[in-house]
Amino acid sequence: MTDRRQFAPATERNRSSILSVLKVKLPDTGTxxxxxxxxxEHAVFFAPALxxxxxxPSNYDPEQLESVEDxxxxxxxxxxxPPISLDVTKPLWPVEEAGYNGGPITAIFNANMIHISPWQTCEGLMAGARRILPVGGRLILYGPFKVNGEHTAASNAKFESWLKSLDPDFAVRDIEVVSAEAKKNDLGHTAVLPMPANNYIHIFEKT
Ligand SMILES: C[S@@+](CC[C@H](N)C(=O)[O-])C[C@H]1O[C@@H](n2cnc3c(N)ncnc32)[C@H](O)[C@@H]1O
Known part of the structure; x- marks a missing residue:
């Protein structure tokens, strides 16, 4: 049988640090x-511990959905x-549809997406979080970020040059700009946790 699993080596390096935060910052119940x-790889590592x-799990890339399935x-x-097809830029996500029976969604986790996609994914993520999360529900966002327009490490500046060679719309996002987008969507920025390799977890809560 064909094995459609993909391997992202960074997930092995960051998963334990992320899980230690998820264990204390996620709610006790729900999805x-x-x-x-x-x-x-994150999904199969995190779920049994939580x-x-x-x-x-979700994604908009059909091949990656097959990888998640395998x-x-x-x-x-x-x-x-089972993973679902979800494009964050869409105005309605499958978890909002009447037939969805995996909920209630009580938290959202997203790692390493908003820098390696157009800004519209951050807008879509925040808009979806506003629609879906209950009051007090958290969006937990992992990745590299700028602070006040500045990189937090030389390696992130180099990484951003590479991102821009892929697509000029990709960029390490500034946390102030991300937080402003969150605020427009009734999501307050409540915590920042430094993570290994110049990454961060930022937590937003629905007000
Ligand atoms: C660098 S990968 C990160 C994957 C995983 N979260 C991790 O940390 O290893 C970026 C992911 O963003 C997804 N992505 C990009 N645009 C998206 C969109 N509009 N809706 C949903 N996912 C999107 C890609 O398919 C890809 O899985």
Whole structure:
């Protein structure tokens, strides 16, 4: 049988640090919606450690959805839901549709998406979080960020040059600009946690 799993080596390096934050910052009940699950390696690592929460992986890339499916087949967990096709820039996400029965969504997790996609994904992420999260619900955002327009490490400046060679609309986002977008969507910036390799977790809460 074909194995469609993709491998993203960074997930092995960052997953334990991220999980230690998720364990204390996620709610006790409900379903965590993972936006842009990538290969699926984060999902299969996090879900078994976060019971009784359910974990809902998603992506808009069909090949990556197949990778998530095969990772789940290799490492199943009873609280891991089948991945769903979700493009954050759409005005309605599948978890908002009447037929969706994996909820209630009580938190959203997103790693490493808003810098390696056009700015519209950040706008879509914040708009979706406003529509979906309950009051007090958290959006947990992981990745590299600028602070006051400045890179926090020379390696991130180099990384951004590479991003821009892929697409001029890609960029390491400035946390002030991301927070302003969040605020427009009733999401308050409540915490920042430095992570290894010049990454951060930023937490936003629905007001
Ligand atoms: C660098 S990967 C990160 C994957 C994973 N979260 C991780 O940390 O390994 C960026 C992801 O963003 C997804 N993505 C880009 N644009 C998107 C969109 N409009 N809606 C949903 N996902 C999107 C890509 O398909 C890809 O899975």
């Amino acid at each position: 965590v919606l993972e936006v842009a699950s990538g290969s699926g 019971r009784p929460l359910k974990w809902q 990772w789940i087949a290799h490492q199943p967990s009873d609280n891991l839901l």
